[in-house]
Amino acid sequence: xxxxxxxxxxxxxxxxxxxxxxxxxxxxxxxxxxxxxxxxxxxxxxxxxxxxxxxxxxxxxxxxxxxxxxxxxxxxxxxxxxxxxxx
Numbered sequence: 001x002x003x004x005x006x007x008x009x010x011x012x013x014x015x016x017x018x019x020x021x022x023x024x025x026x027x028x029x030x031x032x033x034x035x036x037x038x039x040x041x042x043x044x045x046x047x048x049x050x051x052x053x054x055x056x057x058x059x060x061x062x063x064x065x066x067x068x069x070x071x072x073x074x075x076x077x078x079x080x081x082x083x084x085x086x087x
Contacts, residue, residue, distance in 0.1 A: 030042035030043045030046065040054075050082075053082055054078060054082060056081075057077070057078045057081035057082055058074075058078055060081060061074055061077045061078060061081070064077075
């Protein structure tokens with residue numbers, strides 16, 4: 001067995017082990033984070049469609065005339081929009 005063959009086997013073994021080890025998003029519970037950007041980042045890592053849904057909700061709010069101003073209700077609207085269909 002040559003050095004190249006040994007190196008190839010080591011790389012294949014390392015790649016196989018890397019697929020078995022769960023990533024940080026899989027190892028943690030997103031519920032342990034306080035509501036906010038860090039929890040959303042954790043959830044987004046587990047569900048890639050979440051970011052697209054948030055953008056659709058923001059666009060829907062803009063079409064309705066809800067703007068990013070103080071007391072406009074944009075944040076509340078986006079949260080409610082994202083929760084639609086979950087229950």
